[in-house]
Amino acid sequence: MVHLSLRQEESQRTISRNLYGHFSEHLGRCIYEGLWVGEDSPIPNTDGIRNDVLEALRKVSVPVLRWPGGCFADEYHWKDGIGPKEGRPRMINNNWGGVEENNHFGTHEFLRLCELIGAEPYISGNVGSGTVHEMQQWVEYMTFDGTSPMADWRKANGREEPWKLKYFGIGNENWGCGGNMRPAYYADLYRHYATYVRNYSGNEVYKIACGASEHDYHWTEVLMREAGRFMQGLSLHYYTIPTGNWHDKGRATGFDASEWFSTLKKTLFMEELIVKHSAIMDQYDPDKKVGLLVDEWGTWYNVEPGTNPGFLYQQNTMRDALVAGINLNIFHQHCDRVTMANIAQIVNVLQALILTEGEQMLLTPTYHVFDMYKVHQDNTLLALEFDNPTYTFGEEEIPQLSASASMDSQGNIHISVCNLSHDTSAELQCNLGDLVRTQVTGRMLCGDALDAHNTFAEPHQVQPVRYEGARLEQGLLSFALPAASVVVITLT
Numbered sequence: 001m002v003h004l005s006l007r008q009e010e011s012q013r014t015i016s017r018n019l020y021g022h023f024s025e026h027l028g029r030c031i032y033e034g035l036w037v038g039e040d041s042p043i044p045n046t047d048g049i050r051n052d053v054l055e056a057l058r059k060v061s062v063p064v065l066r067w068p069g070g071c072f073a074d075e076y077h078w079k080d081g082i083g084p085k086e087g088r089p090r091m092i093n094n095n096w097g098g099v100e101e102n103n104h105f106g107t108h109e110f111l112r113l114c115e116l117i118g119a120e121p122y123i124s125g126n127v128g129s130g131t132v133h134e135m136q137q138w139v140e141y142m143t144f145d146g147t148s149p150m151a152d153w154r155k156a157n158g159r160e161e162p163w164k165l166k167y168f169g170i171g172n173e174n175w176g177c178g179g180n181m182r183p184a185y186y187a188d189l190y191r192h193y194a195t196y197v198r199n200y201s202g203n204e205v206y207k208i209a210c211g212a213s214e215h216d217y218h219w220t221e222v223l224m225r226e227a228g229r230f231m232q233g234l235s236l237h238y239y240t241i242p243t244g245n246w247h248d249k250g251r252a253t254g255f256d257a258s259e260w261f262s263t264l265k266k267t268l269f270m271e272e273l274i275v276k277h278s279a280i281m282d283q284y285d286p287d288k289k290v291g292l293l294v295d296e297w298g299t300w301y302n303v304e305p306g307t308n309p310g311f312l313y314q315q316n317t318m319r320d321a322l323v324a325g326i327n328l329n330i331f332h333q334h335c336d337r338v339t340m341a342n343i344a345q346i347v348n349v350l351q352a353l354i355l356t357e358g359e360q361m362l363l364t365p366t367y368h369v370f371d372m373y374k375v376h377q378d379n380t381l382l383a384l385e386f387d388n389p390t391y392t393f394g395e396e397e398i399p400q401l402s403a404s405a406s407m408d409s410q411g412n413i414h415i416s417v418c419n420l421s422h423d424t425s426a427e428l429q430c431n432l433g434d435l436v437r438t439q440v441t442g443r444m445l446c447g448d449a450l451d452a453h454n455t456f457a458e459p460h461q462v463q464p465v466r467y468e469g470a471r472l473e474q475g476l477l478s479f480a481l482p483a484a485s486v487v488v489i490t491l492t
């Protein structure tokens with residue numbers, strides 16, 4: 001029996017809804033087919049954006065959506081993506097499969113998508129191959145209210161009112177696909193570009209600098225030292241790769257218990273990364289004014305056999321559900337520094353929430369975790385303390401449980417728990433202390449195999465069920481989790 005205790009924290013930290021953010025790149029079938037089908041498509045759509053995906057995204061409460069990349073962002077020239085579609089220039093998507101990009105999905109289409117799903121836009125600007133002037137004009141085009149060359153052009157393209165744009169990234173992975181820069185050079189470029197990203201007409205831009213890859217602590221050190229005072233956010237990218245080998249990352253399905261274990265172990269490394277990057281940020285920014293934005297995270301496997309290797313299309317199983325649940329619990333625990341996170345990616349790419357095949361669509365186990373966990377958005381973090389049992393595999397050990405808890409504005413309590421073990425259930429008893437409530441409900445996600453997943457033939461193999469396994473008696477909440485499961489309990 002695992003004994004937990006729950007209490008309010010003195011510091012009253014808030015779990016920003018933006019920890020539930022998403023990422024959409026011009027990569028494979030994410031934008032084209034996954035989101036955008038065009039106004040003339042036989043697939044039902046609103047202004048070119050497919051209705052089934054819109055409905056699913058509305059249900060899961062997407063707070064913020066990042067676009068147009070990723071690596072694509074540093075080759076993207078926004079002026080190619082506005083105006084009449086027939087006249088938009090074409091380009092090669094050099095990063096992702098070398099396919100032709102017709103620029104039919106551009107600034108207006110992206111911002112319309114955000115409006116339709118109620119998400120804040122987060123746009124990544126081009127530092128790698130774009131100019132300062134181009135970046136300045138993009139922000140002017142989107143946000144200037146009144147008469148200006150860019151605002152007039154926007155109006156001529158059918159949008160009278162400026163958009164509100166808060167989140168703007170100054171480049172992406174500039175240590176790699178965004179220009180192979182060294183940190184001091186990028187820090188100077190960041191300062192240079194950021195100077196011309198203006199606050200027009202009352203719109204205040206939250207400027208995000210390109211942060212480190214994984215455990216590149218030197219990058220964070222240099223960026224915070226040289227440019228920390230010019231930024232509001234600093235990013236961090238970390239992907240879970242089961243084998244740790246970029247050339248053979250492991251399969252999305254058909255894996256064994258050993259790969260299940262290594263995947264979850266590698267996911268838990270997110271905790272160490274956040275702690276260590278935060279410690280560096282604390283030295284330069286003790287008041288935590290600069291947010292750490294984990295704006296790319298998720299699983300990265302070998303692509304599905306027979307698919308374009310540049311399209312990063314992979315299936316999504318119960319293992320991905322666990323990866324999502326663990327990462328979200330980690331982000332909650334660090335919500336004073338981690339103010340946004342964006343899973344990669346929203347549709348048809350990497351750890352997708354949604355997969356499509358022509359007119360068909362399915363929701364993945366990862367989608368269901370986001371749906372179950374959305375009750376935490378904007379809540380106050382609660383302290384949940386327990387002695388975590390050990391999950392042993394061969395010579396290696398990790399904690400068996402991942403958990404977090406929060407209280408919403410009505411005083412309801414939400415507890416999310418993941419059982420990482422592939423073969424051992426867990427019994428838990430939580431002392432609610434002063435936080436006693438009278439009713440308990442819950443939802444559970446588990447599968448009949450470690451790689452249980454949804455297919456277009458059987459789209460509901462893995463979906464949340466009502467959780468009946470919790471009892472509330474004399475201030476104690478008792479519940480049990482099957483192996484390889486995710487549970488979210490609500491106390492009212």
Ligand code: AHR
Binds near residue numbers: 025069345
């Ligand atoms: O998400 C896929 C790619 O991963 C992104 O384009 C890039 O930023 C990262 O390397």
